[in-house]
Amino acid sequence: MTSTDVHKDVEDSGPSGYAAARLRLLQEGARSGPPRRTALSELTDDWLSGLFAAGAEGLRGVSLVAVGGYGRGELSPRSDLDLVLLHDGGDSAAVAALADRIWYPVWDLGLALDHSVRTPAEARKTAAEDLKAQLGLLDARHIAGDLGLTAGLRTAVLADWRNQAPKRLPELQELCAERAERQGELQYLLEPDLKEARGGLRDATALRAVAASWLADAPREGLDDARRRLLDVRDALHLATGRATDRLALQEQDQVAAELGLLDADTLLRQVYEAARVISYASDVTWREVGRVLKSRAVRPRLRAMLGGGKQVAERSPLAEGVVEQDGEVVLARAARPDRDPVLPLRAAAAAAQAGLPLSLHAVRRMAAGARPLPTPWPAEAREQLVTLLGSGRPTIDVWEALEAEGLITRLLPDWERVRCRPQRNAVHIWTVDRHLIETAVCASEFTRRVHRPDLLLVAALLHDIGKGWPGDHSVAGEIIAKDVAARIGFDRTDVTVLSTLVRHHLLLVDTATRRDLEDPATVRSVAEAVGSQSTLELLHALTEADALATGPAAWSSWRGSLVADLVKRVSAVLAGDEPDDPGDAVPTAEQERLAIEAIATGSPVLSLRAQTEAPAPTEDQPAADPEPLGVELLIAVPDQSGVLPAVAGVLAMHRLTVRTAELSTLALPDGVEGSVLLLNWRVAAQYGSLPQAARLRADLVRALDGSLDIAGRLAERDAAYPRRRGVVAPPPRVTVAPAASRHATVIEVRAQDAPGLLFRIGRALEDAGVRTRSAHVSTLGANAVDAFYVTGHEGTPLPSEEAASVARKLEETLRG
Incomplete structure (x- = not known):
C-alpha cells in the first residue's frame, strides 16, 4: 500500500477509510517490525492531519502534537494515541470545537486516546509538576498546524529538562526503581510485562531521557536492537490477542512466537530475556554514571577552593596486578596489557567482587577487545581467580553480568552459551538457568566453612545445571560437560571425578530424602554407592542446600533440610562401615x-x-x-x-x-x-x-x-468452585515403578499436577488395585506433586514385576481420567 493509496482512502471516506487502510496494513505479513510501526504512524498522521485541517479552517496559532510512543513513531497495533492540541491562548471556543472534531472520530473507531489541550506555558507547567508528562513531551513531534508553535514548545521543554536534570534525574531513577520493585525483572519472568518490568520498554525510554539531558549517556551498543526486539514482540502480542496488553502470558507465547516466525515459546522468551538483559545492564551503567556526575558537580566547587583553582586529579587505589579503583569503580591500570595478560579479566573480576565494586564499562570493553585467550589447561592463577570470584558472595552477580554483557563469559566457558538466558518453565524456579547457576554459587559461598574443599563446592555450584542446554537428562549431560570444563580449567583427575560426580548427583539427596523410605536399608546403601566417599558426601550436602536456596522459596525449608540431614547422617554411617538398621527391627x-x-x-x-x-x-x-x-x-x-x-x-x-x-x-x-x-x-x-x-x-x-x-463428592464440589486458569493445560500425570529401590516393597512413583484430594485419589486407586501401602513419601514443588508409595501384596512382599507394572498403568489411567 503506497502513501498515495493511504491519502486517497482517507480523503474518500474519512474515518472508515482510515480504518480500512489500517486493517490492511496490520494484515500485511511482509511488512512487520519498524517498517509497519513507521507506516502505521504515518497513516495515523495523515488521517489526523485531515481531521485537523477540516476543523481548523481560518484558525491560527494552533498545532497538533504527538507525544510519548506515538511521538517516537512507535505505534503498535493497539497502542494509545498520545496527543496534545497546542494553542497560543487565542479563541478558546474555537480551540475546544477543534478538539471535538479530532477526539470524537478517534473514539468512534474504538482507539485509545490520551489527550490534552494546552498552551505552551501550560504544557511546561504541567511538565514541571509531573515527571511522566515531561518525559512524554521530550518526544514531542509535530503533526499538523503551526509548526513554529510546536518547535518552540519542543525547544523550551528540552531546555527545561537539561536545566532541571540534577533534580529530575534522581526522581526518574527512583521512579524506575519503584516500578522494578512492583513488576520484577523482565529477564527472569515467565509472564513478563514487556513495558513496565525492569529491562523493558519503560527503561529504554528512561535511557533516552537521560541522554537528552546531556548529563550522561547509555552504552549504545545493542541498545537499539534490544528496544526494537521488545517492540516487535509487543506488536505480535497485540495482533495475537487483539488487545492492548503488554503482559506476555503463558497461553499466548506460542502464538506470539509463530507470529514472529520463531521456533517455539522458549525461543521467544530467550530473545525477550536477551533484550531485557541489554537494557538492564545499560541502565545500571547509566545510572551509575549519573550518580558519579552529580556527585562530582557537588564536590568540585569545594575542591577548587581547596586547591586554589588547580586541576583535580582522580585518585587511583591498587587492588590487584593491573587493576585499580577509581571513582568507585574498578578500572585497569595504565600499564595493564590485556593482550599480554590472559588472566587479567578474571583477576579484575575477582578484585571487583572482593571489593564490592562495579567493573568499569570501559575496562570490560577494553578486555573484551584485546584479551588473549587462556591456554588449556588454565594456569593455576586463572583457576584461583575464578574460585575467588565465585566465592565473593552477592557482589559476584553484578561483576559476572558485566563480563557477560561483553561476551567474556562465553569466551572463558564456551558451554555457557547454551544456558545463557534459558527460561525454566517451572514455578519453583525464579531465575533463568544461567542466573540460577550464579545464585547457587553465591549461596554456596556461605557454606565454604563447612567443607574441606570450598573450591570444588563453588565450581560444582557453577556447573551443576550446565546440562540444561542439551537434550535428555540434564544431570547426565551435565556430568559429561563438567568433566570437560573441569579438565580445561586445570583440575587434576581426582578433582575432575569429584566434580562430575557432584553434577551427576546434585539432586540425589533431596530427591531421596523426600521420596524414599529412609528406614529402608536399600535406600541408604544406594546413596552411599553413588556418592562413594565422606568428602564427596560433605560437598554434595552443601551443594544440595545451595541449589535449593538459589531455586526459590518453595524449594527449601527447615523440614526438607531436616530430611536431607537425616539421610546424610545415615549415609555417612554406612560409608564409615556401619550397616543400616533393618526396618523390621523398629x-x-x-x-x-x-x-x-x-x-x-x-x-x-x-x-x-x-x-x-x-x-x-x-x-x-x-x-x-x-x-x-x-x-x-x-x-x-x-x-x-x-x-x-x-x-x-x-x-x-x-x-x-x-x-x-x-x-x-x-x-x-x-x-x-x-x-x-x-x-x-x-x-x-x-x-x-x-x-x-x-x-x-x-x-x-x-x-x-x-x-x-x-469424601469424593465433597472434594469435587470444592474443586468445581475453583475453576482452572484459562488457557493453562497441565502435563499429563506419569506413574512409574522404581526398580531395585527396596528389598521389602515395590516403589511406585507418581508425578502429577498438585490438586486438593490428589493423595485421596491415589490411595483409593491403590486400594482398588488390591495392594497394601506400607509408606508414602510426598513432595510438592510448585504446582507439581512428586510422590513415592511403598506397596506390597497382602502377604507383605514386593509385587512381581508384571503385577507392579499393571498397578502403575491402572493408577496412571485413573489419574488421567
Missing part, C-alpha cells in the same frame, strides 16, 4: 503403643496432633537455623482394615491440610493384647489459617471409614 515408641492399645480397646481411630516448630539442632558444621514451623506430627492408630489410606488422605484434604510425609505400618502389640493395629505417622501443615481440632478430624475419619462421609 520398636514402637511409648506414645505409639498407647494409641494402639486405645484403638483396640475402643474399636475406632485414635489420633494426636503435635506441632513441630523447632529447627534442627545445630551441629559443629551446621550453624543454628532460624526457627521455622516444620508442620504438625499427626499420629493415627486404626484397627487394621481396608481403605485407611484414602480415608485419612480425604479427610485431611477436606480440612485443607497439606501432607508432607506419610508412613503406614502394622504394629505388633504387647503380649495379652489381641488384634492388629495400623499406625499412621504423618507430618501435615495447614494450607492457611489454623489447624482443625483433633476431635473434628477423628469424627470425620470415623464417618469416612464407615462410608457415611462422601
Whole structure:
C-alpha cells in the first residue's frame, strides 16, 4: 500500500477509510517490525492531519502534537494515541470545537486516546509538576498546524529538562526503581510485562531521557536492537490477542512466537530475556554514571577552593596486578596489557567482587577487545581467580553480568552459551538457568566453612545445571560437560571425578530424602554407592542446600533440610562401615503403643496432633537455623482394615491440610493384647489459617471409614468452585515403578499436577488395585506433586514385576481420567 493509496482512502471516506487502510496494513505479513510501526504512524498522521485541517479552517496559532510512543513513531497495533492540541491562548471556543472534531472520530473507531489541550506555558507547567508528562513531551513531534508553535514548545521543554536534570534525574531513577520493585525483572519472568518490568520498554525510554539531558549517556551498543526486539514482540502480542496488553502470558507465547516466525515459546522468551538483559545492564551503567556526575558537580566547587583553582586529579587505589579503583569503580591500570595478560579479566573480576565494586564499562570493553585467550589447561592463577570470584558472595552477580554483557563469559566457558538466558518453565524456579547457576554459587559461598574443599563446592555450584542446554537428562549431560570444563580449567583427575560426580548427583539427596523410605536399608546403601566417599558426601550436602536456596522459596525449608540431614547422617554411617538398621527391627515408641492399645480397646481411630516448630539442632558444621514451623506430627492408630489410606488422605484434604510425609505400618502389640493395629505417622501443615481440632478430624475419619462421609463428592464440589486458569493445560500425570529401590516393597512413583484430594485419589486407586501401602513419601514443588508409595501384596512382599507394572498403568489411567 503506497502513501498515495493511504491519502486517497482517507480523503474518500474519512474515518472508515482510515480504518480500512489500517486493517490492511496490520494484515500485511511482509511488512512487520519498524517498517509497519513507521507506516502505521504515518497513516495515523495523515488521517489526523485531515481531521485537523477540516476543523481548523481560518484558525491560527494552533498545532497538533504527538507525544510519548506515538511521538517516537512507535505505534503498535493497539497502542494509545498520545496527543496534545497546542494553542497560543487565542479563541478558546474555537480551540475546544477543534478538539471535538479530532477526539470524537478517534473514539468512534474504538482507539485509545490520551489527550490534552494546552498552551505552551501550560504544557511546561504541567511538565514541571509531573515527571511522566515531561518525559512524554521530550518526544514531542509535530503533526499538523503551526509548526513554529510546536518547535518552540519542543525547544523550551528540552531546555527545561537539561536545566532541571540534577533534580529530575534522581526522581526518574527512583521512579524506575519503584516500578522494578512492583513488576520484577523482565529477564527472569515467565509472564513478563514487556513495558513496565525492569529491562523493558519503560527503561529504554528512561535511557533516552537521560541522554537528552546531556548529563550522561547509555552504552549504545545493542541498545537499539534490544528496544526494537521488545517492540516487535509487543506488536505480535497485540495482533495475537487483539488487545492492548503488554503482559506476555503463558497461553499466548506460542502464538506470539509463530507470529514472529520463531521456533517455539522458549525461543521467544530467550530473545525477550536477551533484550531485557541489554537494557538492564545499560541502565545500571547509566545510572551509575549519573550518580558519579552529580556527585562530582557537588564536590568540585569545594575542591577548587581547596586547591586554589588547580586541576583535580582522580585518585587511583591498587587492588590487584593491573587493576585499580577509581571513582568507585574498578578500572585497569595504565600499564595493564590485556593482550599480554590472559588472566587479567578474571583477576579484575575477582578484585571487583572482593571489593564490592562495579567493573568499569570501559575496562570490560577494553578486555573484551584485546584479551588473549587462556591456554588449556588454565594456569593455576586463572583457576584461583575464578574460585575467588565465585566465592565473593552477592557482589559476584553484578561483576559476572558485566563480563557477560561483553561476551567474556562465553569466551572463558564456551558451554555457557547454551544456558545463557534459558527460561525454566517451572514455578519453583525464579531465575533463568544461567542466573540460577550464579545464585547457587553465591549461596554456596556461605557454606565454604563447612567443607574441606570450598573450591570444588563453588565450581560444582557453577556447573551443576550446565546440562540444561542439551537434550535428555540434564544431570547426565551435565556430568559429561563438567568433566570437560573441569579438565580445561586445570583440575587434576581426582578433582575432575569429584566434580562430575557432584553434577551427576546434585539432586540425589533431596530427591531421596523426600521420596524414599529412609528406614529402608536399600535406600541408604544406594546413596552411599553413588556418592562413594565422606568428602564427596560433605560437598554434595552443601551443594544440595545451595541449589535449593538459589531455586526459590518453595524449594527449601527447615523440614526438607531436616530430611536431607537425616539421610546424610545415615549415609555417612554406612560409608564409615556401619550397616543400616533393618526396618523390621523398629520398636514402637511409648506414645505409639498407647494409641494402639486405645484403638483396640475402643474399636475406632485414635489420633494426636503435635506441632513441630523447632529447627534442627545445630551441629559443629551446621550453624543454628532460624526457627521455622516444620508442620504438625499427626499420629493415627486404626484397627487394621481396608481403605485407611484414602480415608485419612480425604479427610485431611477436606480440612485443607497439606501432607508432607506419610508412613503406614502394622504394629505388633504387647503380649495379652489381641488384634492388629495400623499406625499412621504423618507430618501435615495447614494450607492457611489454623489447624482443625483433633476431635473434628477423628469424627470425620470415623464417618469416612464407615462410608457415611462422601469424601469424593465433597472434594469435587470444592474443586468445581475453583475453576482452572484459562488457557493453562497441565502435563499429563506419569506413574512409574522404581526398580531395585527396596528389598521389602515395590516403589511406585507418581508425578502429577498438585490438586486438593490428589493423595485421596491415589490411595483409593491403590486400594482398588488390591495392594497394601506400607509408606508414602510426598513432595510438592510448585504446582507439581512428586510422590513415592511403598506397596506390597497382602502377604507383605514386593509385587512381581508384571503385577507392579499393571498397578502403575491402572493408577496412571485413573489419574488421567
